[in-house]
Amino acid sequence: xxxxxxxxxxxxxxxxxxxxxxxxxxxxxxxxxxxxxxxxxxxxxxxxxxxxxxxxxxxxxxxxxxxxxxxxxxxxxxxxxxxxxxxxxxxxxxxxxxxxxxxxxxxxxxxxxxxxxxxxxxxxxxxxxxxxxxxxxxxxxxxxxxxxxxxxxxxxxxxxxxxxxxxxxxxxxxxxxxxxxxxxxxxxxxxxxxxxxxxxxxxxxxxxxxxxxxxxxxxxxxxxxxxxxxxxxxxxxxxxxxxxxxxxxxxxxxxxxxxxxxxxxxxxxxxxxxxxxxxxxxxxxxxxxxxxxxxxxxxxxxxxxxxxxxxxxxxxxxxxxxxxxxxxxxxxxxxxxxxxxxxxxxxxxxxxxxxxxxxxxxxxxxxxxxxxxxxxxxxxxxxxxxxxxxxxxxxxxxxxxxxxxxxx
Amino acid sequence: xxxxxxxxxxxxxxxxxxxxxxxxxxxxxxxxxxxxxxxxxxxxxxxxxxxxxxxxxxxxxxxxxxxxxxxxxxxxxxxxxxxxxxxxxxxxxxxxxxxxxxxxxxxxxxxxxxxxxxxxxxxxxxxxxxxxxxxxxxxxxxxxxxxxxxxxxxxxxxxxxxxxxxxxxxxxxxxxxxxxxxxxxxxxxxxxxxxxxxxxxxxxxxxxxxxxxxxxxxxxxxxxxxxxxxxxxxxxxxxxxxxxxxxxxxxxxxxxxxxxxxxxxxxxxxxxxxxxxxxxxxxxxxxxxxxxxxxxxxxxxxxxxxxxxxxxxxxxxxxxxxxxxxxxxxxxxxx
Numbered sequence: 001x002x003x004x005x006x007x008x009x010x011x012x013x014x015x016x017x018x019x020x021x022x023x024x025x026x027x028x029x030x031x032x033x034x035x036x037x038x039x040x041x042x043x044x045x046x047x048x049x050x051x052x053x054x055x056x057x058x059x060x061x062x063x064x065x066x067x068x069x070x071x072x073x074x075x076x077x078x079x080x081x082x083x084x085x086x087x088x089x090x091x092x093x094x095x096x097x098x099x100x101x102x103x104x105x106x107x108x109x110x111x112x113x114x115x116x117x118x119x120x121x122x123x124x125x126x127x128x129x130x131x132x133x134x135x136x137x138x139x140x141x142x143x144x145x146x147x148x149x150x151x152x153x154x155x156x157x158x159x160x161x162x163x164x165x166x167x168x169x170x171x172x173x174x175x176x177x178x179x180x181x182x183x184x185x186x187x188x189x190x191x192x193x194x195x196x197x198x199x200x201x202x203x204x205x206x207x208x209x210x211x212x213x214x215x216x217x218x219x220x221x222x223x224x225x226x227x228x229x230x231x232x233x234x235x236x237x238x239x240x241x242x243x244x245x246x247x248x249x250x251x252x253x254x255x256x257x258x259x260x261x262x263x264x265x266x267x268x269x270x271x272x273x274x275x276x277x278x279x280x281x282x283x284x285x286x287x288x289x290x291x292x293x294x295x296x297x298x299x300x301x302x303x304x305x306x307x308x309x310x311x312x313x314x315x316x317x318x319x320x321x322x323x324x325x326x327x328x329x330x331x332x333x334x335x336x337x338x339x340x341x342x343x344x345x346x347x348x349x350x351x352x353x354x355x356x357x358x359x360x361x362x363x364x365x366x367x368x369x370x371x372x373x374x375x376x377x378x379x380x381x382x383x384x385x386x387x388x389x390x391x392x393x394x395x396x397x398x399x400x401x402x403x404x405x406x407x408x
Numbered sequence: 409x410x411x412x413x414x415x416x417x418x419x420x421x422x423x424x425x426x427x428x429x430x431x432x433x434x435x436x437x438x439x440x441x442x443x444x445x446x447x448x449x450x451x452x453x454x455x456x457x458x459x460x461x462x463x464x465x466x467x468x469x470x471x472x473x474x475x476x477x478x479x480x481x482x483x484x485x486x487x488x489x490x491x492x493x494x495x496x497x498x499x500x501x502x503x504x505x506x507x508x509x510x511x512x513x514x515x516x517x518x519x520x521x522x523x524x525x526x527x528x529x530x531x532x533x534x535x536x537x538x539x540x541x542x543x544x545x546x547x548x549x550x551x552x553x554x555x556x557x558x559x560x561x562x563x564x565x566x567x568x569x570x571x572x573x574x575x576x577x578x579x580x581x582x583x584x585x586x587x588x589x590x591x592x593x594x595x596x597x598x599x600x601x602x603x604x605x606x607x608x609x610x611x612x613x614x615x616x617x618x619x620x621x622x623x624x625x626x627x628x629x630x631x632x633x634x635x636x637x638x639x640x641x642x643x644x645x646x647x648x649x650x651x652x653x654x655x656x657x658x659x660x661x662x663x664x665x666x667x668x669x670x671x672x673x674x675x676x677x678x679x680x681x682x683x684x685x686x687x688x689x690x691x692x693x694x695x696x697x698x699x700x701x702x703x704x705x706x707x708x709x710x711x712x713x714x715x716x717x718x719x720x721x722x723x724x725x726x727x728x729x730x731x732x733x734x735x736x737x738x739x740x741x742x743x
Binding site: 108110111114122141144145212213220254259260261262266269270272273274275392396399400402403406407408 | 451452453454455475529532533536537538539554556558559684685687688689690691692696697700701702703704705706707
């Protein structure tokens with residue numbers, strides 16, 4: 001999901017400030033009882049998980065040596081105070097595979113595509129990475145271009161068994177063997193309850209009630225997706241007519257000045273400063289960024305609209321020609337052990353795609369396990385929509401139409 | 409002896425070499441590459457081919473000239489405002505800084521120790537609708553509840569001005585600092601006095617015109633802003649500008665003005681961070697367009713063509729600007 005800034009650090013990426021605010025966030029989480037990296041609870045899980053992992057990987061003959069080069073977004077894995085990654089270390093010990101972890105190597109889908117993937121893959125050469133984490137639509141693009149390796153699911157029994165149902169057979173990955181979800185997030189209503197009252201409908205994004213005090217997201221799939229949901233369309237099978245209708249509403253609201261700005265996650269600062277009281281917001285932002293910045297008269301909330309909200313996912317994929325495909329599959333299988341996923345989740349706090357992680361988390365930290373922003377309940381899952389994959393023509397045409405509506 | 413002479417002859421070229429290599433490697437080559445890309449046709453999936461499609465240039469200009477024009481206006485206004493703020497600042501440090509010169513200079517560049525991005529984001533807090541600046545003004549009823557600075561062209565121009573102010577101030581300081589102050593005394597000995605009435609008229613006209621333009625671009629009533637500008641200009645012209653300043657200080661500061669305004673204007677026109685963070689959909693600049701075309705629409709040719717057009721526009725502007733200020737005076741004054 002993400003975004004568009006090549007420099008100097010990405011502006012619109014939802015995790016953009018997270019690097020600089022990690023310390024503050026960690027302090028906040030600690031205060032709330034969430035164990036940050038390296039805490040006693042996390043290491044307890046590590047110990048508890050050894051038994052199941054040994055039995056789980058006994059099915060095939062997985063890689064037991066070699067290298068794995070893993071490019072991920074910043075702050076997207078449990079990190080100890082000394083900058084090491086406990087879960088990675090556990091994997092290295094368990095598998096004998098040496099991991100090069102690129103923390104923050106991916107800082108934006110488009111930029112990463114341009115800088116690390118396009119040139120080698122276009123020339124039929126391997127990239128510098130064996131696993132990269134990219135958002136749904138980028139998986140769609142890479143799959144369309146034939147630039148992904150297929151995950152050998154015989155080697156990843158945990159992935160097969162523990163991938164949550166709503167992630168199976170997605171439009172860009174019908175056989176569920178190209179992309180292994182890493183973390184998800186939801187897009188819905190972010191608001192300052194003290195100024196807006198309780199909100200539960202997408203209508204407020206399109207009428208004059210909060211004119212000039214609300215923001216849209218610069219992610220086409222979030223903004224147009226929510227607009228489509230409001231019009232009764234399902235983004236999972238959006239037609240051109242439905243896209244046009246949804247975009248027309250967005251365009252109208254922007255032109256009329258209802259929308260103050262179309263932003264990446266800089267809406268967070270505007271909400272903290274009080275200039276913006278309502279935004280199309282990513283669930284993770286409200287959880288990790290807004291709340292610590294809250295002033296006495298502010299009360300930030302994130303709500304899944306009654307009409308529905310967007311679910312987006314960052315996925316692990318194996319770029320074509322990776323020399324360490326077996327090692328990559330071993331890692332994917334490792335991540336899909338609920339204990340490992342839960343350990344990472346306790347630190348990352350997005351939506352976990354691994355079934356069974358919630359049960360582990362109940363033991364680990366009941367507060368996180370019961371947080372709907374991290375483990376959405378059934379009725380939320382039923383209302384969450386995923387944007388469908390696009391053809392090459394649609395990808396360009398829709399991106400172009402959306403940037404025009406954004407004033408570009 | 410002959411050998412030594414020979415070395416002395418090639419030494420300047422040898423000294424140029426590292427810089428030249430750097431320039432060729434990191435500027436000329438990428439620029440040439442970008443030029444080639446601008447005349448590609450195709451798309452991401454089918455691939456791009458070098459088609460020498462010159463037509464993309466008129467097409468890109470026809471479609472995006474409003475953003476180009478807006479960028480030049482915003483960049484130009486930010487440069488003028490940076491000059492209006494930077495000149496008195498540099499003057500005060502150079503002439504009245506005394507023992508605190510270095511401390512004051514350090515304060516000018518201190519913002520550079522923070523990232524550009526964070527500095528810009530901090531403006532969101534300062535200019536917030538009910539924040540430090542606007543909150544009290546709204547509380548006492550000077551401004552209406554709906555008034556805002558964020559997400560307006562004013563915030564974008566102010567942000568650019570702030571971010572590039574040191575680039576303007578430092579060259580001005582250097583020019584003023586090395587000026588021989590005795591020249592001013594000499595001018596005064598030769599009966600250089602206050603610059604009236606020319607100062608009043610010039611201040612009135614310059615301040616007024618600038619006020620009208622700023623007001624019009626930012627959308628705050630050109631007449632009111634124009635009158636405020638004219639009054640301020642007249643006051644400055646009456647009390648602060650002397651004949652010695654016009655005849656001695658200003659001409660000697662010209663190289664600094666030239667360097668400072670280029671260092672400010674060129675990056676300001678291409679800036680996209682301020683428009684992205686502080687602007688609204690109606691105040692986006694050409695940098696935002698280039699970025700969106702390149703990264704989001706994967707329309708590499710148009711993005712490259714627009715980058716070239718921008719570069720060319722700046723070069724042409726530069727040429728006329730240099731002619732206007734007079735290259736002879738520039739080089740003459742810098743010796």
